Amino acid sequence: MPTYNLNINGEIKEVDAMEDMPLLWVIRDLLGMKGTKFGCGQSFCGACTVHLDGVAVRSCSLQVSAVGEGKITTIEGLSENGDHPVQKAWVKHIVPQCGYCQSGQIMNAAALLNSNSNPSEEEIEEAMAGNLCRCGTYNRIKEAILTASNS
CATH class of the missing domain: 1.10.150.120 ([2Fe-2S]-binding domain)
Structure with a gap:
C-alpha cells in the first residue's frame, strides 16, 4: 500500500492508502476529520467539497493518488476560529x-x-x-x- 504525504490545512499528514481511495475517505476515515461530509459519492451534491490549491473539488471522486503536492483545505482549516x-x-x-x-x-x-x-x-x-x-x-x-x- 502506498504512503502519501498530504498537505492538509497547512500540515503534512502521512497516510497509507490504496491509490484509488477517494480523498474523502482519507480525510474522514484515516485522518479522523469529520467536517467534510459524504453525500452522494458521485460528485453531484457537493457535501464533500474541499479546496485543492484554492479550488473547490469534490473529495468523494478525487483519488488520493491524484492530489500530488497540492494543498488541501478542509472546513476545519478554513479558519482557526470560525471567523472566515x-x-x-x-x-x-x-x-x-x-x-x-x-x-x-x-x-x-x-x-x-x-x-x-x-x-x-x-x-x-x-x-x-x-x-x-x-x-x-x-x-x-x-x-x-x-x-x-x-x-
Whole structure:
C-alpha cells in the first residue's frame, strides 16, 4: 500500500492508502476529520467539497493518488476560529437548518470568493448550482455570500 504525504490545512499528514481511495475517505476515515461530509459519492451534491490549491473539488471522486503536492483545505482549516467572512455571514443569515450540506456549501462559497471577490447574484447561483441543500436554504446562502463579498 502506498504512503502519501498530504498537505492538509497547512500540515503534512502521512497516510497509507490504496491509490484509488477517494480523498474523502482519507480525510474522514484515516485522518479522523469529520467536517467534510459524504453525500452522494458521485460528485453531484457537493457535501464533500474541499479546496485543492484554492479550488473547490469534490473529495468523494478525487483519488488520493491524484492530489500530488497540492494543498488541501478542509472546513476545519478554513479558519482557526470560525471567523472566515463566509462563516461569519452564514451565522448572520442563519443559513443552516439541518446543517448536513453546510461545510460543502461554505467551502464552495469561499472558493468562489477567492476567484471572484464581488460576484453578482447570477454568478453566485451559477457557482453554487452543484451544491444541493435538502432544506432549501438557497436564498439565505446567496444572501450570506453577498454579505461575505462585501466584508
